[in-house]
Amino acid sequence: MAADPWETERLDLTGYLARLGIPAREPSRHALDELHEAHVRTFTFDNIDVLLEQHPGVGLDAVQAKFAGRGRGGYCFEHATIVAAALQRLGYDVVRHLGRVGDPAAGTQQGRSHMVVEVRLDGRRLLCDPGFGMGLLRPAPLTDGAESDQDGWPYRVVSAGDGLWGLQRYREAGWELAHTTDEFEVKPIDIVMSHHYTSTFPGIHFRSGLMVGKHLPGRHVMVTHQTVTVRSPGEPTEHRALRDGELAEWLRVLEVPLTADEEARLLERVAALG
DSSP states (O other): OOTTTOOOGSSSSHHHHHHHTTTOOOHHHHHHEEEEHHHHHOOOOOOOOHHTTTOOOHHHHHHHHHHHHIIOOOOHHHHHHHHHHHHTTTTTTEEEEEEESSSSGGTOSSSSOEEEEEETTEEEEEEEEETTTTOOOSSSHHHHHTEEEEETTEEEEEEETEEEEEEEEEEEEHHHEEEEOOOOOOOHHHHHHHHHHHHTTTTTTHHHEEEEEEEETTTEEESSSSSOOOEEEEOOEEEEOOTTTHHHHHHHTTTTOOHHHHHHHHHHHHHHHH
């Protein structure tokens, strides 16, 4: 048997599932939904380590030490890496993909700087997106035109042709393209290179501003160094300026387990961003 290039046998599956608070189950749609939702409700989407210039990298050992070990979150490469490894260890047929955030029609699309996970289960293709700013609660069918209700938030997958898949979410102005995923083969070095770009390139948004987001019961909260955005299904989006001294409060609400030194350095860094 060929060696697994993703080294998923190194994952502490028991520790990861304990952090999520769920048991190991045989592969099924219910079990997949359970794991995906538990993950996005447990860990924040954030770029804190990039801002603090202490990112440990996207290798599985570093990611599981951060997520399963400390209960910290991160951004897409980390989320997708540990979810893919866990699903593979649990017996799912897993494919890793890279994609581009934004809408090319609006001139906002970026490089291949997003990572998602495809699961092939019972003859169906399912899109797992655990590491997007406001991503899916549960996997969505990877089928052209398939709509998915995510506890009141409508999402839709559309074929963009040539093996490209767009994930849309319904906002106040209608359907909005969140990102486009391709089907080119992905190898571990591709994730390392993409992470290197998004964590070190001068002017990249992950280095110039804070983002901390999480699915909470009945709402999704995203906090930046300047704003607070709260989205609740069927309600107008609350978007306002971050008040002085408020960031520390949100770190508690979002349950971001920083050390005292990390929090102090983060608050200092955010203050310098203005």
